[in-house]
Amino acid sequence: MDKTATTPQALRRTNLRAVLEVMRDAGAMTGTDLIEATGLTRATVIAVCDDLIRRGWVRELEGDRSTGSQKGRPARRFEFNASAGCVLGLDVGMATVTVLVAGLTGQMLGRAAERFSKTADEAERRATIARTAERALAEASLPHSAVLAVGIGLSTAVDRHGNITKGLQLSEHFDIGLQTELWKEHGWPVLLENDANLAALGEHWRGVGAGVDDLAVMLAGERLGTGLIESGRLLHGSNGGAGEVGTLELVDGVGSQDGIARLARHWGTAALAEGKATLIRELVGPDTTRVSARFVFEAAAKNDPVAQEILERIGRRMARVISLLGTFLNPELVVIGGAVSASATALLPTINAELPRLTGTPPRVAVSELGDAIVATGAVRLALAYVEENALALTPAGAGQGVGA
């Protein structure tokens, strides 16, 4: 029943979409601008704009003749109504939940984060998530009705239809009825996606990967996951397992799913246990079991040879994975992101030195600048994509009343 054939009304729908799309990423425009951009005639453009205004997706600006020609009849100026609604982007991790609120052009309007209680059961985790979302919405002064979609990133495999893949990895921690239970009273569309995939979306949207359509993002904090974008599209594989390097055989004496943070802690702890003379010991203090990645990176920055050796091992390890990505996917760029991404810059020399030896198509390597909002940013992007896809079927909640700047 998937009819591809069309009626005359479909024509208008197509043109509504075309105009809306142009206006979304071009800001305020006159009718003439839109004629130029879409190839439609003036009569049509105006009709479509009036239609969009009526639907609430576009608003008309008053006065203001600052740009363009000063002569002739002043042009009506149309603008995508960025406050016709908002979306939520969530990063639901093992220990914490982060929520971003964004307007329809992606302007960030609110933010909140919270830790899960260690003993939390399903219902309690859901409650924590809901509470954090409420706080973020409150910060943005937005009503529930403004939310048009919710994107959620999870540390588990999710297939391309947004379904959690049972049996793969940590799904039981995340398969907690986020779609069916959490916001059923609001009826918000909830879109699930793997966290590394969202990190890739985030970087592709507003990170160092902006404009790069063949991209891999390694989400390397405690764990290590990879999000893959080819030709601007996210790759999932048949079970959403694409890029899930957790089971990679790397024969290094540590689990292959370990991210940068865990590796640094692991090897740092080992170095202390072996009694090596290193700055790490002083930085950590008396309780030598409390090594964290931060101390190792700090010691390395102060030229501590033991810490630097650890960083080199981590770098070689990353280079190994990146080289495989380069060989199989041939991305233009690989971005290292995640909690410790700020420190990851120290790994670049090692990685860049190793790569050409390991693959014939070495990608550029960069470090993310999105910090710990990388997944939530991608979640926002995912939700926005849904809204863009379904705009004409949705009703802008804030139509007419305006929902914040």
Add this chain to the structure above:
Amino acid sequence: MDKTATTPQALRRTNLRAVLEVMRDAGAMTGTDLIEATGLTRATVIAVCDDLIRRGWVRELEGDRSTGSQKGRPARRFEFNASAGCVLGLDVGMATVTVLVAGLTGQMLGRAAERFSKTADEAERRATIARTAERALAEASLPHSAVLAVGIGLSTAVDRHGNITKGLQLSEHFDIGLQTELWKEHGWPVLLENDANLAALGEHWRGVGAGVDDLAVMLAGERLGTGLIESGRLLHGSNGGAGEVGTLELVDGVGSQDGIARLARHWGTAALAEGKATLIRELVGPDTTRVSARFVFEAAAKNDPVAQEILERIGRRMARVISLLGTFLNPELVVIGGAVSASATALLPTINAELPRLTGTPPRVAVSELGDAIVATGAVRLALAYVEENALALTPAGAGQGVGA
């Protein structure tokens, strides 16, 4: 200048495409069938069909009331005109060229193959290719004017726009003006693609991978290349290097770009040189330098332990690469194809035994049944995709006269 907006005529174009597409993969249909399939009204369907007949893409069948109801006014029966033209699918390898001729529903109409002279220069290679294509067309009794598109598979990296990637591997052997020089007098659209990618298209179209939308095909003859399909789409990567495992680091004492055939020969020769007692020696005959893959597989089939050990090594090696594919791409199925694919069945037990140890998402593994037409079959598919995409812009050359069954 990529206008997405539309005019009333675009509506008709959309419906022409929709109807044509339905008819292409459903065979002969009545107006009522098309109403059912497209959701359009009878008046529109008939108008569209008459339009398509006028353009030469569809023909009307006479008489024949075998199917459907016997009562009432007999329905007009429409059929996609499979002989409105043809396409060529070429496999241009290092040593040989293979050409397939196919009608627009993919029915094979002609075939020819030829070896390149060892001393051939660019112009001579082009001439051999042209001559082979002529022979295939002659076998199908088709005029030059019937050819609507040509797909060509090459053993070198090709990016997603069909451009050979300079500097990567064997490009100099294949960048011989196939698009600019070869058939410029006929004006045939020539589409270039990597051979492993075409193998993947071929398997996805008419091989064991039919219906599997997340698929990897390992083209493993003398060399080893991989074609990747995710969600039904071919992956290229930024330089067309995706799946080009030629530079993979596998630390086995042999080049990683080596395919099954070369590995068998390599290790078979080594076994003889080491003076091992093996059936291979007898099969090869007096000149022990002339080991070929065939002898090794034959000896293994006769339970020769040395040959079987070689097969296991090859199998483990393949499993290694497949496991990496499984980890990074998570395909549902991996198909082994290429010149020696018939023998590859002997490798399956080893591969299937190794895989679960190497990756958490082991794909199904199968052996291609397309034989040495695998690349040319994919080339046909590539050319057909072009014709389907551009059908309404093209003029069916055989319009009215019919160009073979």
Add this chain to the structure above:
DNA sequence: AGTTTAAATTTAGACACTAAATCAAATAGC
């Protein structure tokens, strides 16, 4: 005030669709 300029609107016409009535060609029953 009149002219110029650029934009908006109106008007006429074209194209493509739907829905409903009518026409056409076959079978089935009497």
Add this chain to the structure above:
DNA sequence: GCTATTTGATTTAGTGTCTAAATTTAAACT
């Protein structure tokens, strides 16, 4: 052989959307 029935094709009237061209509008300039 005639009529009723069935099914498909065609015609007609009406609607929605677009373009192109003429007209109107609203400002700046002279």
